[in-house]
Amino acid sequence: MTDQVHLTIPASAEYAMVARLTAAGVASRLGLTYDEVEDLRVVVAEMCRLLLGTSTGDAANGTLTLTYSVDGTELAIEGSADGERTPLEGDEGDLSVSLIEALTDSYALESNSGRPHVRVVKRLSA
Amino acid sequence: MTDQEFTEYSETGDKAVRDRLIEEHVSFARRLAHRYARRGEPIEDLEQVASLALVKAVERFDPERGVKFTTFAASTIIGELKRHFRDRGWAVQVPRRVQETYLELGQTVGRLSQELGRSPTITELAETMGCTEEDVLEAMEVGRTAYQGVSLDEPVSDGEGETRRAELLGAVDPEVTMAPERASLRALLSTLPERERKILYLRFFEERTQAEIAEEVGVSQMHVSRLIRQSIDQLRAIAGGGDSLAGADQPDERSA
Numbered sequence: 001m002t003d004q005v006h007l008t009i010p011a012s013a014e015y016a017m018v019a020r021l022t023a024a025g026v027a028s029r030l031g032l033t034y035d036e037v038e039d040l041r042v043v044v045a046e047m048c049r050l051l052l053g054t055s056t057g058d059a060a061n062g063t064l065t066l067t068y069s070v071d072g073t074e075l076a077i078e079g080s081a082d083g084e085r086t087p088l089e090g091d092e093g094d095l096s097v098s099l100i101e102a103l104t105d106s107y108a109l110e111s112n113s114g115r116p117h118v119r120v121v122k123r124l125s126a
Numbered sequence: 127m128t129d130q131e132f133t134e135y136s137e138t139g140d141k142a143v144r145d146r147l148i149e150e151h152v153s154f155a156r157r158l159a160h161r162y163a164r165r166g167e168p169i170e171d172l173e174q175v176a177s178l179a180l181v182k183a184v185e186r187f188d189p190e191r192g193v194k195f196t197t198f199a200a201s202t203i204i205g206e207l208k209r210h211f212r213d214r215g216w217a218v219q220v221p222r223r224v225q226e227t228y229l230e231l232g233q234t235v236g237r238l239s240q241e242l243g244r245s246p247t248i249t250e251l252a253e254t255m256g257c258t259e260e261d262v263l264e265a266m267e268v269g270r271t272a273y274q275g276v277s278l279d280e281p282v283s284d285g286e287g288e289t290r291r292a293e294l295l296g297a298v299d300p301e302v303t304m305a306p307e308r309a310s311l312r313a314l315l316s317t318l319p320e321r322e323r324k325i326l327y328l329r330f331f332e333e334r335t336q337a338e339i340a341e342e343v344g345v346s347q348m349h350v351s352r353l354i355r356q357s358i359d360q361l362r363a364i365a366g367g368g369d370s371l372a373g374a375d376q377p378d379e380r381s382a
Contacts, residue, residue, distance in 0.1 A: 098197050
């Protein structure tokens with residue numbers, strides 16, 4: 001069985017805190033350690049950073065949607081931005097990706113018709 | 127090209143190549159350190175830790191393993207930053223830190239409520255306490271578990287190993303039994319001048335010595351002692367001669 005938490009926040013950096021706190025809440029429910037919870041907060045912060053990227057057109061007032069899915073073996077966090085956005089690029093984008101890759105077990109960024117979509121997976125130790 | 131340089135370095139061990147690789151990535155390490163900066167540690171220290179970790183990462187990186195260098199380096203640097211925080215007592219102190227923030231939170235809420243005439247916002251609390259809004263929310267969560275009725279036999283981590291929650295509890299919280307007194311005291315305190323209020327606050331809520339208070343307020347210790355005595359007398363008089371404050375403090379008791 002998969003438990004899911006859906007979160008939709010305004011596409012602005014100030015609301016990333018809500019996404020981080022939600023991650024921390026979900027992670028602590030899973031009995032993850034302090035370090036792991038901290039890691040996930042960093043991961044979600046970087047996901048938001050990536051997704052916010054640079055908006056084109058009227059996406060400036062858009063939203064970010066995050067889905068936290070838990071089954072017995074893994075915690076998956078998916079994030080996407082509505083409207084057309086270019087994910088964060090350059091050195092800062094690379095840093096975000098490096099952090100996410102270093103702290104999760106899998107990471108994928110794709111673009112669905114101009115809308116960035118990030119998926120990360122953290123495997124749960126038995 | 128970086129990949130070739132890594133292959134070259136792993137094959138030849140050429141120090142010049144190594145140094146070039148380090149230089150190419152040092153800003154990456156620094157920027158990563160900045161991501162971990164909001165923890166009360168000097169940023170220069172974190173940059174230093176991150177840069178040393180980068181050296182380690184460059185020396186240990188195996189280009190054959192199919193992992194990108196930046197991912198490998200990020201992992202190494204994060205590990206070293208965490209170790210640094212742990213060595214500085216962060217990780218072990220975390221449960222206590224949250225606990226402390228929770229205690230400080232209670233006092234700050236009371237004080238700010240009085241100052242503002244309304245309940246303070248999370249932002250105001252964070253600013254006053256010098257921490258982040260998330261820290262405040264986290265501390266509120268600590269408080270929340272207290273009235274959600276968790277089992278006393280529930281195993282909890284005390285930082286060393288597991289124990290039962292009941293083991294971590296103290297006696298009846300004097301803060302609670304004193305609450306009615308505090309409520310009436312708060313009303314009484316508002317009748318005192320600002321300076322006297324501050325002195326009483328420092329003396330009885332922060333439990334500072336008279337000498338410390340004297341220094342902070344900028345008057346002599348004798349004067350502090352006198353002001354405390356006068357203030358208490360005044361409060362007692364307004365309270366109608368009630369003796370709930372009697373013996374609460376012998377003004378000179380802790381002045382030494």
